[in-house]
Amino acid sequence: MFPTxxxxxxxxxxxxxxxxxSFLFLDLLQEELPFLQTRFVTANSPAPLVVELGLGSGIVxxxxxxxxxxxxxxxxxxxxPYACHISKETSKENGNTRYFDVLRTNLWDGLRPGLVDIxxxxxxxxxxxxxxxxxxxxxxxxxxxxxxxGGPDGMQVTSVVxxxxxxxxxxxxxxxxxxxxRRNRPFEVAKSMRNRGWVVDMVDERKAxxxxxxVWKFTKS
Ligand SMILES: C[S@@+](CC[C@H](N)C(=O)[O-])C[C@H]1O[C@@H](n2cnc3c(N)ncnc32)[C@H](O)[C@@H]1O
Numbered sequence: 001m002f003p004t005x006x007x008x009x010x011x012x013x014x015x016x017x018x019x020x021x022s023f024l025f026l027d028l029l030q031e032e033l034p035f036l037q038t039r040f041v042t043a044n045s046p047a048p049l050v051v052e053l054g055l056g057s058g059i060v061x062x063x064x065x066x067x068x069x070x071x072x073x074x075x076x077x078x079x080x081p082y083a084c085h086i087s088k089e090t091s092k093e094n095g096n097t098r099y100f101d102v103l104r105t106n107l108w109d110g111l112r113p114g115l116v117d118i119x120x121x122x123x124x125x126x127x128x129x130x131x132x133x134x135x136x137x138x139x140x141x142x143x144x145x146x147x148x149x150g151g152p153d154g155m156q157v158t159s160v161v162x163x164x165x166x167x168x169x170x171x172x173x174x175x176x177x178x179x180x181x182r183r184n185r186p187f188e189v190a191k192s193m194r195n196r197g198w199v200v201d202m203v204d205e206r207k208a209x210x211x212x213x214x215v216w217k218f219t220k221s
Contacts, residue, residue: 002030002067007057009089014082016056016147020208021122021179026063028177028204028215029120033068039173040069040117047099048117048173052076053107053161056147058087060120065096072118074100077108079134080143107160113167119176121161127154127183154184162193165218175219177203182212190216 004026007018029036040048048069052061055076065074078084084104091100103110124147132145150156158178165176180186190200198218205214 002026002063005059005062005066005090005094007059007086007090007093009086009093010057011082011086014143015080015086016083016144018057018059020206020211021125021213022056022059024204024206024208024213024215025060025120025122025177025179029060029064029068032177032203032217036068036118036175039175040072048072049115049170050074050118050120051108051111051116051168052120054078054083054121054123054147055087055102056080056083056122058083058090060122061087061100062091062094062096064120065091065100066094069118072099075103075111076100077103077105079104079106079146082143107157108168111168114170116168117170117173117175119165119169119174119178121158121176122179123158123161124148124150125154125158125179125181125184126150127152131156150184154181155189158184162189162218165198166220169220171220175217177215177217179213179215182214186214186216193218 050072055061055078061076084102126148128149131151137143193200201217202214203217
């Protein structure tokens with residue numbers, strides 16, 4: 001069992017505090033270690049590029065960097081400027097100083113298509129009638145709503161990622177891990193992605209209070 005990274009620099013008023021969803025992600029990455037090593041740690045293959053969308057405190061990327069594939073290259077993105085700052089602090093605090101950088105951007109805007117080997121995303125998945133707006137966040141300097149609110153079905157942001165997955169992932173060895181809650185209807189999503197040629201597997205599921213969270217793996221082969 002790998003230790004959970006410490007996040008003592010976290011400002012809970014401004015950045016998502018690691019919770020059940022984050023910890024589910026850490027556990028499943030540990031379970032996926034044999035698959036990831038077989039797929040990415042082979043003689044003469046280049047170091048994989050790992051991209052986490054919405055990295056928040058940085059706990060997931062820091063865990064991955066330290067324990068799963070330490071020689072990979074890491075980029076994290078977040079729309080929240082405070083998350084971008086804190087995630088670098090979390091990485092440093094846990095001794096990861098190499099091969100990691102952060103982009104403040106919407107999803108993966110600014111990254112060249114087809115280069116991402118491993119995509120991680122714990123999205124804003126909570127259904128809500130409203131979606132947070134950048135204009136409002138800039139005005140109020142409050143970015144926390146971006147952490148959870150996912151529009152009417154909680155899928156507003158995740159759907160964009162799923163629709164564009166083929167664009168961002170390496171076409172041969174790319175793999176994405178994406179978290180859903182039950183109200184996102186993950187089984188229907190999986191069916192529709194399979195119809196679009198993806199291999200889709202649920203890799204972990206956990207009850208968190210009244211919510212059921214699951215993480216799904218998407219590959220082309
Ligand atoms: C549920 S939190 C997860 C944080 C962290 N990955 C974890 O597991 O603890 C979702 C994160 O996604 C970020 N986010 C939401 N919409 C985004 C977007 N369009 N582009 C980039 N980041 C976004 C939020 O600011 C927040 O940090």
